[in-house]
Amino acid sequence: DIVMTQSPLSLPVTLGQPASISCRSSQSLVHSDGNTYLSWFQQRPGQSPRRLIYRVSKRDSGVPDRFSGSGSGTDFTLQISRVEAEDIGLYYCMQGTRWPMFTFGQGTKLEIK
Amino acid sequence: EVQLVESGGGLVQPGGSLRLSCTASGFTFSSYWMSWVRQSPGRGLEWVANIKHDGSEKNYVDFVKGRFTISRDNAKNSLYLQMNSLRAEDTAVYYCATLASSSWGNWGQGTLVTVSS
Numbered sequence: 001d002i003v004m005t006q007s008p009l010s011l012p013v014t015l016g017q018p019a020s021i022s023c024r025s026s027q028s029l030v031h032s033d034g035n036t037y038l039s040w041f042q043q044r045p046g047q048s049p050r051r052l053i054y055r056v057s058k059r060d061s062g063v064p065d066r067f068s069g070s071g072s073g074t075d076f077t078l079q080i081s082r083v084e085a086e087d088i089g090l091y092y093c094m095q096g097t098r099w100p101m102f103t104f105g106q107g108t109k110l111e112i113k
Numbered sequence: 114e115v116q117l118v119e120s121g122g123g124l125v126q127p128g129g130s131l132r133l134s135c136t137a138s139g140f141t142f143s144s145y146w147m148s149w150v151r152q153s154p155g156r157g158l159e160w161v162a163n164i165k166h167d168g169s170e171k172n173y174v175d176f177v178k179g180r181f182t183i184s185r186d187n188a189k190n191s192l193y194l195q196m197n198s199l200r201a202e203d204t205a206v207y208y209c210a211t212l213a214s215s216s217w218g219n220w221g222q223g224t225l226v227t228v229s230s
Contacts (some may be wrong), residue, residue, distance in 0.1 A: 031215075037214070037215035037219075038218065039215075039216040041158075041217075046203070048221065048222055048223055049150075049152075049158065049208070049218040049220055050216075050220070051216060051217060051218055054214060054216045055214065055216075056220075060218065079156050092157075094158075094216065095199060096214075097215065098213025099215055100160075100172035101160075101174070102160040102215070104157060104158040104159070104160075104226055106157055106173050107157055107158070
């Protein structure tokens with residue numbers, strides 16, 4: 001199975017400042033079709049997960065452009081250009097390359113300093 | 114607006130059974146692969162099972178194989194998860210979600226399953 005490792009697990013940030021979450025996979029996430037199936041999910045307190053980014057860098061409809069995804073192979077990053085109060089919660093990366101054995105990272109808790 | 118509404122969760126004893134349901138609206142249900150994903154404090158988010166648009170293909174994570182069965186009724190826009198031989202470690206919030214491009218774009222609100230004596 002592919003293991004997804006996120007860091008940091010806790011991320012205190014100041015409002016208006018940038019934030020960055022790293023996600024590393026134990027194997028390359030490049031699929032034989034040439035795509036890389038790496039997604040990012042946000043889970044606000046008391047809510048269901050919500051997808052922000054799919055295929056490394058494609059932003060979902062309605063997701064603010066302060067969220068961006070990047071990376072390749074085994075190393076990926078979710079960046080928030082300017083953190084807002086509504087961004088607090090848990091963030092998860094997920095690989096869908098090794099269909100159907102999808103796996104998530106452990107989650108990163110974003111909190112306001 | 115896409116809506117997924119889960120139901121059927123509750124308290125069940127170890128070894129017992131439970132059937133979860135997910136009712137979909139706001140999209141063409143019969144065109145989508147669907148999944149069950151669960152979340153527990155100790156194990157985080159875990160994919161549980163997938164089912165193809167027409168029900169002809171099903172996938173399960175190893176630790177539920179032989180115990181859980183995913184199914185769907187496209188005429189009723191509904192997804193199901195039959196859970197048998199439940200264990201304490203199956204305690205979690207269970208979400209149904211739409212699966213496309215190897216990721217889940219829409220999630221329900223979840224239903225809590227507690228396995229305890």
